[in-house]
Amino acid sequence: MEFGFLNENNSYTTKFIEIRPLNDINKKIKFLKDNFYIKNGWIYPPIKTDIKGNSTRPVVWYGLPSSHKLVLKISNNKDLQDFIPIFFGFLKGLHMFRDGWGHYYKTPINEGKLIRFYCTKEEICIILDKVINLYKNDYDIFKNYYAAIHWFLFGQSYSHVFEKFDAQYRVLDCCYKISTELNHINRARYHAERIEKLCTYYDIFLPNWAKSKDGKSTLSELRNNLIHEAKYAGEPVGLNSDDKQLWFNLKLINERILLSILGVKSKMFSNKLVRSRYALDWIK
Template sequence: MSYLGEKVKNTICFGFYPHHLDIENERFSVKTLPDHKYAVEHVLSDSNVINDWIYPGKAFEKNFINGVKKELPYSTRVFGLPKTHVLTLHDGASHEELDFVVWCISFFTGMRLTTTEAGFVDATPIKPGKLVDFVLNRCTLEDAIELVLSYVKNARGQPRALKRVAAIIHSLFLSQYPHSLAFERFQYLYMALDTCYKLLSVKEPIDSSKPNSHAQRIEWMCTKFNIPVPTWAKVDSPKKASQISVVRNDAMHEALFFDEPLGFAVYGGNVRTGTQSSTLLQMQALACRLIIAALGRPEISYVSTPVDTRGIYPLRLI
């Protein structure tokens, strides 16, 4: 099979992406692998696909004495999917930079892609657009990758910048596993937002007014990029905490989620209110806006759109 198994400088295979994607310019190329049709058919027909998500199959244990495989009463957690495309960066790149570009392609397509043999945890979407609240509009994936490559160039000399962006995307995606408990979703999303703060704050001057306390971090980021501050992130006075920071402190320091042990309460508490799921959705939407801003497009209209909606926004990068 072309590309797969070959170690070609500045080139890396990734997947699973169900559509053809072929781009060639002076800076990079993305090519669809020859067996794309077979790989897509194989995945889409898998019995472990439910509602456009694919789950890993049963775990097995092999007896190395008699060679008998025993099916275990639980599923494996980490699994792989076929590679479908190959990325090449023409001007030279480290493996870390190639991997980072694929992380960002994941983000702009709204589905998890990986360069590794087993890069998926618990479940992953098999259709684009599942994990973000935007669609590219009047721009293409080529424009998105150009933006990412400019970020890579500017981030050289900042050892953890690429890792932090990838970590934000990964936490954002992990939070949307369909069977996560509310506290698990919250923890992944808070980690994503706190990593956004770290990514942005390290670039601020030493004497800047950036906050140190968790209570003010999200409001500071929203203000920085003209994003309407969600109610749960507002700080009424310097001595008060935001709603979200109180939830974070209880969960991280006391293993309590709305005054219950982890897993025994939904977000907002067990008395039904309209905020129980909406805050988590707003955290997802905010993470998406902060990623776009951090990658170098803080001025575009999408970044400053409110997060208290379930709508899908057009994302115009140019």
């Protein structure tokens, strides 16, 4: 099964899978440059044309060419064939899909756009096997993890800040559900305490805006106003921006939680949130 797109010629071999580059990646890079608008490492939906050749509007769905082949060493499994390209993309900071799947909005073409950490080849192989073990051990928890990873990536393709925030908060809620079932963390009394419980259990830095008092926090109030009152950052949805970029910082916490759920540890997780990329430095 083929998937993409990743401009890389490395192969990855684990206990359960192999990922191999196709031999025509350079040709496909040229195809993308010739047929898509690419800016700052992001590729945008192509523009439709009418019968006269005039530009009309962006397409509602588009696919990218495949760059790699996935080989399962265990029995062929549709869930893993669908999920591994997405999860491998997460580890590369991309939103990749198997052949026949595609994108609705912009998507990154350069590595690292959707995450701040980066992994060594050895770390990637071990993490891939960890997520497959999760699938083998508990299918229901795996499906929730699948949903969290997909929405973590997909939500960053939205244009509006309130949409990005909403997506990342849903990812946080999904991570909380997974962690209460998988690791039996102490349940939160209030919604605002969920992120506190997660960060405490996984030893992840908790910023002030996520700390609760009397069952409320800056984060939970932002979420409640969006969900229940159609307001964001104090104004009607769409009429104000998130000056503190809470959606982005929430994303930084989510990526740490998503890795921690699998048992991945990094000293950086307990440090303050950073916008620059950092080495996971998990395997010594």
